Amino acid sequence: MYCIGGSITGRDVCVEICGDGIDALNYECDDGNLVNIDGCSQACQVELGFFCWGGNFAINFCDEICGDGMARGLDDCDDENFVDGDGCDANCNTEFGWICYADNNYLSSICYPITWPMIIDYFVMSTTTEYIKELHI
Ligand SMILES: [Ca+2]
Ligand SMILES: [Ca+2]
Ligand SMILES: [Ca+2]
Numbered sequence: 001m002y003c004i005g006g007s008i009t010g011r012d013v014c015v016e017i018c019g020d021g022i023d024a025l026n027y028e029c030d031d032g033n034l035v036n037i038d039g040c041s042q043a044c045q046v047e048l049g050f051f052c053w054g055g056n057f058a059i060n061f062c063d064e065i066c067g068d069g070m071a072r073g074l075d076d077c078d079d080e081n082f083v084d085g086d087g088c089d090a091n092c093n094t095e096f097g098w099i100c101y102a103d104n105n106y107l108s109s110i111c112y113p114i115t116w117p118m119i120i121d122y123f124v125m126s127t128t129t130e131y132i133k134e135l136h137i
Contacts, residue, residue: 018044023055031060037073037105039063048106050074066092071102077109078102087111 001024006012016024019042021032027044029052034042039050039062046052049070052062064072067090069080075092077100082090087098088111094100100109 018042021059022057023060024057025055028052029055029060029062031062039074047072064092066090069108070106071100071109072105076100077111079111080108087113 001014001016001020001022003012003014014024016022016026016030018027018030019032019034021030023030028046029040030044031038031040031052033040036042037047039047039052040060041047046062049068049072050062050064052060054060064074064078066075066078067080067082069078071078076094077088078092079086079088079100084090084095087095088100088109089095094111097114098111099114100111102109
């Protein structure tokens with residue numbers, strides 16, 4: 001935001017700048033950058049699937065809405081529920097042993113359990129024994 005003019009009798013005229021990190025309430029948000037898909041767009045509008053707080057002549061902070069079924073990219077995943085144990089936990093983090101993806105960032109995540117690769121630990125062969133010991137990581 002910058003202000004010009006002004007005198008003893010007249011007020012300054014102030015202009016809000018989008019992207020300077022000062023939300024002077026003319027825009028929906030100002031997160032201090034002109035980057036999209038981080039919650040506050042380059043046009044200083046709150047993006048779909050995000051929420052922002054702060055502002056009021058200070059910077060806005062934005063985060064992705066977890067559980068809305070849109071995997072917008074800030075959270076690991078979003079499978080449109082708050083259920084643990086299905087690959088994407090209640091806080092939209094990918095659970096251990098799962099992989100989640102979405103076809104695009106307006107859709108919900110689809111999660112699959114990872115099939116661990118089999119690593120051969122050692123191979124034993126003798127006249128009486130023959131087996132492979134598997135090591136799972
Ligand atoms: Ca931004
Ligand atoms: Ca989301
Ligand atoms: Ca879930």
